[in-house]
Amino acid sequence: MNARRLGPTDIEISPIGLGCLQFAGSGRLASLGARPIDQPTVDAVVGAALDAGVTWFDTAEGYGRGHSERALTSALTARGVPPGGATIATKWTPTGRTAGHLRRSIGDRLDHLQGHPVDLYQIHEPYSSLSSVPAQLRAMAALHHAGAVRAVGVSNFNARRMTTAYETLRAEGVPLASNQVQINLLHRGIEHSGVLDTARRLGVTLIAYSPLAGGILTGRYHDDPAQVATVPKGRRWTGRGAYGTAGLARTRPLIDALRTVAEAHDATVAQVALAWLVTYYGDTVVAIPGASRPAQATELAGAMRVTLTDAEVGRIDAISRRLA
Numbered sequence: 001m002n003a004r005r006l007g008p009t010d011i012e013i014s015p016i017g018l019g020c021l022q023f024a025g026s027g028r029l030a031s032l033g034a035r036p037i038d039q040p041t042v043d044a045v046v047g048a049a050l051d052a053g054v055t056w057f058d059t060a061e062g063y064g065r066g067h068s069e070r071a072l073t074s075a076l077t078a079r080g081v082p083p084g085g086a087t088i089a090t091k092w093t094p095t096g097r098t099a100g101h102l103r104r105s106i107g108d109r110l111d112h113l114q115g116h117p118v119d120l121y122q123i124h125e126p127y128s129s130l131s132s133v134p135a136q137l138r139a140m141a142a143l144h145h146a147g148a149v150r151a152v153g154v155s156n157f158n159a160r161r162m163t164t165a166y167e168t169l170r171a172e173g174v175p176l177a178s179n180q181v182q183i184n185l186l187h188r189g190i191e192h193s194g195v196l197d198t199a200r201r202l203g204v205t206l207i208a209y210s211p212l213a214g215g216i217l218t219g220r221y222h223d224d225p226a227q228v229a230t231v232p233k234g235r236r237w238t239g240r241g242a243y244g245t246a247g248l249a250r251t252r253p254l255i256d257a258l259r260t261v262a263e264a265h266d267a268t269v270a271q272v273a274l275a276w277l278v279t280y281y282g283d284t285v286v287a288i289p290g291a292s293r294p295a296q297a298t299e300l301a302g303a304m305r306v307t308l309t310d311a312e313v314g315r316i317d318a319i320s321r322r323l324a
Ligand SMILES: NC(=O)c1ccc[n+]([C@@H]2O[C@H](COP(=O)([O-])OP(=O)(O)OC[C@H]3O[C@@H](n4cnc5c(N)ncnc54)[C@H](OP(=O)(O)O)[C@@H]3O)[C@@H](O)[C@H]2O)c1
Pocket: 018, 019, 020, 021, 022, 034, 035, 058, 059, 124, 155, 156, 180, 181, 208, 209, 210, 211, 212, 213, 214, 215, 216, 218, 220, 231, 270, 288, 289, 290, 291, 292, 293, 295, 296, 297, 299, 300
């Protein structure tokens, strides 16, 4: 699969990046819903992703207060990747803070990234800052103009807030690069909420988080329901009963359809779920699956080698539509 451009910027990224919530460290993992992994495992996961063609990584201040940023860049350095050798997206946590905090804390972000640059700086969510969305975006634009961040994005913004962000940045001469939102075969809200149409109209990339629905779309829990007992408590899909007996029965037809397509491509269920995501929505959507083991990262990046036919995309679409 060809590289994609991040919104209207000159940054090129692989259609599949690697989500780094999994590198948050044990302190905050319970609430974030990831399994604890040590630094040698992070090194191996990042190395496997790079080897399989992943060119970018999504982390956040909120993933262990800089722990994930530090673990990621330690792994890149251990692999001999110099600053600028991989694209790094991180996020600012707005909770209880004013827009002025963006300027005051950029040094912390760069410190945690250990010499690697911020290629994309995202506002993690629009709900909890003490400042307005326009004030936050003006502060982001100032960071861009100061050369501290290469591109500016948002996350969890609805269509209206996304348009406000776009217009505020445009007035400052800065493009809105991306909006990171949940998109997967069981969660297609962007199609009804106006987020997809707005992204296409404005030329903004949508970064799909939880693209495997937290692992449900790998089929592992359908194959072996006993694994459900090992799912970290904070994982977001638990709340929707997706891991329960009824939830797994409901989604089984989709997993079966993904498996049929996977067999035709000598691929896996997870790879077809990801390939569908970065094919069905055209160039607008890129995906950042998470991995807690190197073999998972290799498999996920392998989705970029799966070319689905129009008929396969349509078949998966039809079944997913009944569930999403
Ligand atoms: N902006 C936001 O608000 C927001 C919110 C959530 C996530 N994110 C971002 O999105 C990224 C991904 O989201 P996510 O971690 O919630 O969900 P996800 O990517 O849908 O699922 C990741 C989990 O799926 C399992 N998995 C991955 N590959 C597998 C394979 N080949 N075989 C079997 N299981 C496999 C792993 O579970 P185990 O580790 O349990 O084995 C992995 O941790 C995060 O890392 C983060 O960067 C952003």
